[in-house]
Amino acid sequence: MKHFDVYRIISVSLRTGVILSMVSIISGIVIIMVNGGADGYTLAQIASYSKSQTLYSSLIPLNNLFTGMYQLDGAFYVAFGLWVLIFTPITVVVIALISFIETRNKLYIALSSCVLFVLFFAMLVVPHFLS
Amino acid sequence: MYELLAIILKFISIVFGGILAGFIGSLTGLGGGTVLVPLLSIFYGVPIVFATGASLISTIATSAGSASAYTKEKIANIKIGVGLEVATTIGAVVGSLLTVYLDHHALTWLIYVIFGIVLLGSLVPAVKRGQSELPPHTRPDWTTRIFELSGKYHDARLKKDVDYNGIRWWLGEIIMFFAGTVSGLLGIGSGALKVLGMDWAMNLPMKVTTTTSNFMIGITAATGSSIYWYSGYIQIFIAAATAIGVVIGAYFGAKALVKITNKDIRWIFLAILSFLGVEMIIRGFVTDKIFFMVPLIQFSISIVIAVVFIAVLYLHNLRRLRSVEAL
Numbered sequence: 001m002k003h004f005d006v007y008r009i010i011s012v013s014l015r016t017g018v019i020l021s022m023v024s025i026i027s028g029i030v031i032i033m034v035n036g037g038a039d040g041y042t043l044a045q046i047a048s049y050s051k052s053q054t055l056y057s058s059l060i061p062l063n064n065l066f067t068g069m070y071q072l073d074g075a076f077y078v079a080f081g082l083w084v085l086i087f088t089p090i091t092v093v094v095i096a097l098i099s100f101i102e103t104r105n106k107l108y109i110a111l112s113s114c115v116l117f118v119l120f121f122a123m124l125v126v127p128h129f130l131s
Numbered sequence: 132m133y134e135l136l137a138i139i140l141k142f143i144s145i146v147f148g149g150i151l152a153g154f155i156g157s158l159t160g161l162g163g164g165t166v167l168v169p170l171l172s173i174f175y176g177v178p179i180v181f182a183t184g185a186s187l188i189s190t191i192a193t194s195a196g197s198a199s200a201y202t203k204e205k206i207a208n209i210k211i212g213v214g215l216e217v218a219t220t221i222g223a224v225v226g227s228l229l230t231v232y233l234d235h236h237a238l239t240w241l242i243y244v245i246f247g248i249v250l251l252g253s254l255v256p257a258v259k260r261g262q263s264e265l266p267p268h269t270r271p272d273w274t275t276r277i278f279e280l281s282g283k284y285h286d287a288r289l290k291k292d293v294d295y296n297g298i299r300w301w302l303g304e305i306i307m308f309f310a311g312t313v314s315g316l317l318g319i320g321s322g323a324l325k326v327l328g329m330d331w332a333m334n335l336p337m338k339v340t341t342t343t344s345n346f347m348i349g350i351t352a353a354t355g356s357s358i359y360w361y362s363g364y365i366q367i368f369i370a371a372a373t374a375i376g377v378v379i380g381a382y383f384g385a386k387a388l389v390k391i392t393n394k395d396i397r398w399i400f401l402a403i404l405s406f407l408g409v410e411m412i413i414r415g416f417v418t419d420k421i422f423f424m425v426p427l428i429q430f431s432i433s434i435v436i437a438v439v440f441i442a443v444l445y446l447h448n449l450r451r452l453r454s455v456e457a458l
Binding site for chain 1 (some may be wrong): 134139141142175176179180184191192194195196198205209210213214216217220221222227228231277278281330346349350352353355356357359360361362363365366367368369370372374375378432
């Protein structure tokens with residue numbers, strides 16, 4: 001059985017996640033500046049701190065994430081970058097789970113599955129109660 | 132054209148705030164969010180929920196950034212981290228739902244006040260940090276065996292391999308639940324509470340505690356972030372700027388931490404943090420018009436209380452160091 005270095009894989013995936021997300025966020029902001037707005041909002045609105053005017057997370061339709069990116073809409077690039085960032089630590093748990101499966105450590109397979117369950121509960125179930 | 136320039140400057144100014152927060156956060160070991168939330172809400176006039184949202188996102192960025200460096204040294208204990216994450220993620224769900232509740236019921240002033248109290252409270256362990264590197268030797272208990280809490284790492288400064296046994300896993304879990312709740316409620320990593328859980332409750336060495344906590348902070352923050360996202364607390368312009376800034380700041384903070392030989396410099400930053408803590412408490416009451424105060428008086432009161440607070444901590448620390456030397 002091929003042994004794999006969990007620490008190294010975790011380190012590399014964390015770094016890749018941060019870099020990918022930073023690149024996406026920065027390009028999104030540049031596109032927003034160049035286009036003078038995004039997702040139907042003007043530049044002034046996007047930069048505003050007022051909750052009644054500005055563009056905040058729940059207003060961005062995630063279903064259109066890739067269409068938005070294809071249409072070179074900056075807001076979707078920022079949103080993509082932020083979601084890559086949110087998913088980055090989750091990959092760590094997945095990698096840990098794989099390593100526990102490899103060593104057949106039942107207790108830790110259960111514990112890491114538990115963590116993943118709570119994570120996806122927060123992402124998929126809780127939002128339904130919020131809206 | 133003029134408007135574009137103004138907005139670019141606004142963006143850069145938030146990035147700069149993020150750099151400052153990341154720098155102080157990593158130098159004091161409290162994390163970027165602890166500085167970022169007060170900075171944004173007091174000095175930039177950002178509504179508290181947008182400040183906590185931006186901060187939580189930035190917390191993931193710094194945690195992932197520094198954890199990628201730490202895990203290479205193989206000090207962080209993945210088993211302990213994942214095991215305790217069960218409690219922090221559940222806590223993060225509870226905490227972020229609590230924020231949604233407070234926001235919907237016009238109780239956001241409570242977030243300011245709790246933030247201030249947590250900030251001041253986390254300064255106490257931050258002061259003690261780095262003094263005792265290794266925990267007192269204790270016998271492994273039943274959780275050590277079942278949850279495999281033993282480990283070994285090479286300490287470069289002590290120039291030896293350190294063996295350790297974690298104990299009281301259940302107590303660690305209980306504290307981690309609160310750490311997760313605070314993280315979700317306030318949009319910070321709550322590293323101070325995580326360190327308390329592993330250092331005090333589980334009797335782990337400081338190096339293992341800090342690196343494992345750093346690795347856990349990202350997972351906790353990711354849980355809260357998704358709930359924040361759907362509640363609309365992440366304002367993309369602010370979150371983008373702070374995420375970039377905090378990453379840069381934390382990078383330089385970590386570099387500076389190695390170079391700074393005079394540990395007293397930390398006191399200046401701890402003083403700034405205690406000022407922000409007091410200011411947050413006062414701001415909470417003023418924002419919701421529970422009482423009125425002119426900003427100048429507000430700042431003066433905050434400075435006075437902060438100076439007294441930090442002086443007490445400093446003297447207390449000095450006395451303890453003396454008594455350690457006397458032994």
